[in-house]
Amino acid sequence: MRRPTLLAATVIAAALAATAGVALSQDKTMSFFVTSVGSGKGADLGGLKGADAHCASLAEAAGVTGKTWHAYLSSSTEDVRDRIGKGPWFNAKGEKIADDVASLHSDANGISKKTALTEKGETINGRGDTPNRHDMLTGSKPDGTRIADQTCGDWTMSGAEGVAMMGHHDRTGLDDSAAAKSWNSSHASRGGCSQEALKGTGGDGLFYCFAAE
Template identity: 85%
Template sequence: MRKLLLATAAILIAAAGAAYSQDAKMSFFVTSVGSGKGADLGGLKGADAHCASLAEAAGVTGKSWAAYLSTSDTDARDRIGKGPWVNAKGVKIADDVASLHSDANGITKQTALNEKGEVVNGRGDT
């Protein structure tokens, strides 16, 4: 399940009051809303801009954001920095790239929050 969530969710990671009282150290979130153009995110640059826009609207500024997306030339794990990653509530998701991609990461339904600090609805949720 964790691997599926990691592989299918548009997980956004920072490379580096608040509108929703997010932890200023937030460096990991799942998007609460798409770009409005389906899968057309405008490439990696457009996806990164979407991440930055959502984070800024949530009151987290001053960070460089990278969408957890790959292209044929770029692997997502190579564009997200070295960690650690923390969600909007200040809960550590992973210390480094290896732990983020392991079964021991801290990604659960309760920790894979959106930029507003909300649990993301999934299959079976209402």
Template identity: 65%
Template sequence: MIATDRIVPRICLGLATGLLLAAAQPAYAQTADMSFFVTSVGIGNGGNLGGLAGADNYCQTLAQAAGAGGKTWHAYLSTQAADGKPAVNARDRIGKGPWRNAKGVVIAKDVAELHSANAINKKTALTEKGEVVNGYGDTPNRHDMLTGSQPDGTAFAGTDDRTCRNWTSSIQGAAMLGHSDINGPASNPTAKSWNAAHPSRGPDGGCSQNDLKSTGGAGLFYCFAVN
């Protein structure tokens, strides 16, 4: 005789497992299609990201962990002309678009739209895990994004540091920051800029981890898939 009291629990367990797997698959598929995210955590060394190469590698590592490592990822960062090397524009190193967040929402169809009427805001500037980043009014505020860029995505000219010495300094210097939630104090006319809200500052010189935290940041930055 078949023991039905043993079969029924096994069937229920199998159905439950199948439902859990089915529920997980769409989320993974969306993440695999992701082509834009905010780093969920910073490197932790202030404005010293190991240069552009270090920042790009960090984007790639986070994307890989999230299931989107099949793409090539670059950090949205500019560098300034120095030591005989030309400036690098953030807008020129992130591919052509379109770019989607971890939920599949298109934040911009191309470079021109990204630097004009993009869809970046607190609800769409998600991490690689699909999480919302704390913004203005939250505790702690983490909306400051390292960019080193002007509103049009180009590098700054002149001698004033806006890239923490091309992302190699964790003490002296300054970095231009954007607001991922496009929000901030009304007294700041550029508070709604996603990529050029204000430069970093602080008692350690402007580029330490504590300096970045003091104005509402955590050393986070944007990552874009170039392909």
């Protein structure tokens, strides 16, 4: 009577192991990327909803479905650290970016020019490249909390007015200061929120996207 029981237990264990293996491989599907293109209207992204929709559209075009995407953008009333899920997050090549919100906002995160890939798995030009596109819109402090007056009108402005805080995806700036190396809070835009203003400091209206679920 024991043999069938042992056989059943073995089959169940094997099935569980297989399921765990699949789950682990699925967990490494892309859950973080830099937008390959922006809105084309500077920091006017259609608000947070428009930015989130842009993330989802790019991810789906790249073949990644079934995830809820949120742009890494704070607003005047919302901290981005509270809207991107719990992690972990992986880039298009399955490389881990961070385990959780705390590690993402610490020196332990894996964001660099080599890992901050687009949804297509491509690198983005950084400092020293032509054109430089390393400025990422965030509206955030290093800890992922909001800078209420540096969100280009909650991501609805594209003219000479307004300011947006940005980070450097390549962790490189004019010097070796913490701000210059910050991926999410390096410096504010200059000359407004237009596409031209963002390009003027080394940007292109790009931003980070995270799978919240």
